[in-house]
Amino acid sequence: MLYKYVLKPILFMQDPEKVHDRFVKVGSVLGKFKMMRFLVKVVYGYENSMLNTEVAGIKFKNPIGLSAGFDKNCQLTEIIPSAGFGFEEMGSVTGEKCEGNEKPRLFRLKKDKAILVNYGLVNKGAEYLSKELEGKKFLFPVGVSVAKTNDRKLDTEGGIKDYAKAFKLMHPTGDYTTINVSCPNLSDGQTFGYPDNLDKLLKEISKQKIIKPVFLKLKPDMDLEKVDKVLEVVERYKFVTGFIFSNLTVDRKGLITDTSKMKEGSVSGKPVKEKSTKLIRYVYKKTKGKYVIMGCGGIFSAEDAYEKIKAGASLIQLVTGMIYEGPGLIKKINKGLVKLLKRDGFSSIDEAVGADLK
Numbered sequence: 345m346l347y348k349y350v351l352k353p354i355l356f357m358q359d360p361e362k363v364h365d366r367f368v369k370v371g372s373v374l375g376k377f378k379m380m381r382f383l384v385k386v387v388y389g390y391e392n393s394m395l396n397t398e399v400a401g402i403k404f405k406n407p408i409g410l411s412a413g414f415d416k417n418c419q420l421t422e423i424i425p426s427a428g429f430g431f432e433e434m435g436s437v438t439g440e441k442c443e444g445n446e447k448p449r450l451f452r453l454k455k456d457k458a459i460l461v462n463y464g465l466v467n468k469g470a471e472y473l474s475k476e477l478e479g480k481k482f483l484f485p486v487g488v489s490v491a492k493t494n495d496r497k498l499d500t501e502g503g504i505k506d507y508a509k510a511f512k513l514m515h516p517t518g519d520y521t522t523i524n525v526s527c528p529n530l531s532d533g534q535t536f537g538y539p540d541n542l543d544k545l546l547k548e549i550s551k552q553k554i555i556k557p558v559f560l561k562l563k564p565d566m567d568l569e570k571v572d573k574v575l576e577v578v579e580r581y582k583f584v585t586g587f588i589f590s591n592l593t594v595d596r597k598g599l600i601t602d603t604s605k606m607k608e609g610s611v612s613g614k615p616v617k618e619k620s621t622k623l624i625r626y627v628y629k630k631t632k633g634k635y636v637i638m639g640c641g642g643i644f645s646a647e648d649a650y651e652k653i654k655a656g657a658s659l660i661q662l663v664t665g666m667i668y669e670g671p672g673l674i675k676k677i678n679k680g681l682v683k684l685l686k687r688d689g690f691s692s693i694d695e696a697v698g699a700d701l702k
């Protein structure tokens with residue numbers, strides 16, 4: 345209520361990137377104090393054993409995670425668990441420090457419940473962040489997303505080296521590593537989600553010592569033939585634990601907001617919802633649940649999260665829903681999930697995973 349009727353109208357009058365930066369600053373300060381963490385938890389926390397789950401050997405208090413792109417430099421891992429999340433994915437972190445694309449690079453598409461994003465992977469880089477986070481113990485499961493530096497000079501080989509550097513430096517941090525092969529906002533246009541380059545990339549990564557689950561984050565704009573080819577490649581690399589469906593969409597068809605003046609950028613939120621769920625359902629069915637799937641895209645309610653879980657997602661990630669609905673959304677989703685599980689006669693989240701297809 346406070347967010348929706350008081351804070352959001354004020355925040356939504358301001359530049360979205362400035363609001364994001366301020367949010368991160370405030371959140372990182374709050375997280376330093378036990379008392380503040382406790383108070384935030386009193387307001388936003390929610391626990392229920394029906395939501396406990398173990399995925400890829402990692403124990404989660406609930407299946408709702410903060411997706412990559414909000415906590416780019418890992419400054420929020422103290423406060424995010426108090427806000428009710430079961431995990432977070434920090435990053436994306438690239439081989440080299442990255443200033444990102446030209447500003448403005450973030451636009452709210454309010455009528456579409458979406459954000460047009462053209463950050464271009466702003467982050468402090470793997471060398472700095474790996475030192476900063478060395479040996480850090482987190483309060484909840486944390487994944488690290490790695491990506492290729494947004495540098496037009498990098499060719500395919502250079503891109504692979506850059507990914508490999510980010511992976512090597514960041515893999516020791518947190519509980520799992522995601523290889524983001526789907527950032528649509530790189531100045532050279534990304535190609536590593538495509539089968540040939542993906543194969544080369546995974547071959548290079550497979551030479552490293554892999555000690556934790558590894559996920560691939562894919563784009564929503566793929567036809568099923570392309571998905572099959574990606575699966576064929578991934579099949580060769582046993583270290584891949586699963587997928588995140590999905591990243592932002594480049595598809596602007598059907599948007600209510602006129603985005604013709606916003607030349608660059610890709611879309612988050614509601615417009616990604618159906619696209620990502622379709623891919624989750626397809627891959628879960630095709631691979632018979634062999635891969636762990638994290639569902640991401642357009643989650644604004646418990647029903648949205650449940651739909652992805654029943655389609656085959658073991659875990660959920662979101663960011664745009666929280667920006668539109670406020671941090672109270674996480675508790676609302678978790679509470680709502682418990683109700684939905686009970687309604688359908690499930691005693692845990694695990695029982696509901698892929699239920700549509702059983």
Ligand SMILES: Cc1cc2nc3c(=O)[nH]c(=O)nc-3n(C[C@H](O)[C@H](O)[C@H](O)COP(=O)(O)O)c2cc1C
Nearest residue numbers: 411412413435436590591612613641642662663664
């Ligand atoms: C502001 C913003 C920045 C993002 N940056 C990243 C990023 O650095 N790495 C990444 O893998 N995804 C990034 N994403 C994509 C989200 O993690 C997510 O996949 C996508 O927005 C769909 O989920 P949503 O509808 O809940 O936002 C970003 C999204 C937003 C809105």
